[in-house]
Amino acid sequence: MVRKGSVSLRLESAEEGKPILDRTATRDSIVGLPGTLSGGRYSLTAVTLEESELAFIDRQVLIELIKGDPSLGLELMRALGQEVLQMRDTLAFTPAAV
Numbered sequence: 001m002v003r004k005g006s007v008s009l010r011l012e013s014a015e016e017g018k019p020i021l022d023r024t025a026t027r028d029s030i031v032g033l034p035g036t037l038s039g040g041r042y043s044l045t046a047v048t049l050e051e052s053e054l055a056f057i058d059r060q061v062l063i064e065l066i067k068g069d070p071s072l073g074l075e076l077m078r079a080l081g082q083e084v085l086q087m088r089d090t091l092a093f094t095p096a097a098v
Contacts, residue, residue, distance in 0.1 A: 002029045005052025009044045021090050030079050036062060
């Protein structure tokens with residue numbers, strides 16, 4: 001979670017290294033949620049754009065928090081849905097490589 005400052009989040013194509021997604025996460029934004037929940041690797045590269053403060057939560061700790069407060073799980077699902085919609089919108093307006 002970005003607690004202070006801003007972070008550039010980039011996803012690049014594996015073949016050419018060209019940016020597919022480039023967005024900025026600001027204060028109170030959640031980053032890395034898909035990788036954290038799935039236990040997979042993080043697919044975005046994050047670089048702070050200014051002096052920033054970030055908070056990290058371990059996957060198992062997050063799962064235990066969700067078990068203890070199901071409304072947190074619903075809020076995280078909402079955040080994941082927003083991220084999917086943002087990526088879909090970005091990809092829809094990205095010219096296809098020829």
